[in-house]
Amino acid sequence: MRATIEARRDLGPDYEAALIESFVERLDATIAARVRAEMEGNGFRAHHPYAPPPPPPRKGGNPAITIALGSMGIGIPLTAIAAGNAGTAGLLLAWGGIVAINFAHAIGRWRSRD
The missing domain is CATH 1.10.1220 (Arc Repressor Mutant)
Structure with missing residues (x-):
């Protein structure tokens, strides 16, 4: 001044x-x-005209990851039990069920996007 x-x-x-x-x-x-x-x-982000907008808040984790990890977690002991008790037929039946669950989940997600 x-x-x-x-x-x-x-x-x-x-x-x-x-x-x-x-x-x-x-x-x-x-x-x-x-x-x-x-x-x-104070933890606030200063606004800048060229700054990208903040990402939208997530409502939860990715359900596809949960299904995939759950399938692997269940698949390992189920493989041992099914192969040990019922042989190849039990193994194919166990993994067929796991594949069917994953496929149904994928179709449900695909339909909900439309």
């Missing part, structure tokens, strides 16, 4: 409007920087 007043004294009243406008712009930039720093310090 002192520099602006000194410049007005040196340049005269003809440049007063330009000096005031320049001072207000610098003041505005300083205030904006302080507000941005304060917001970022």
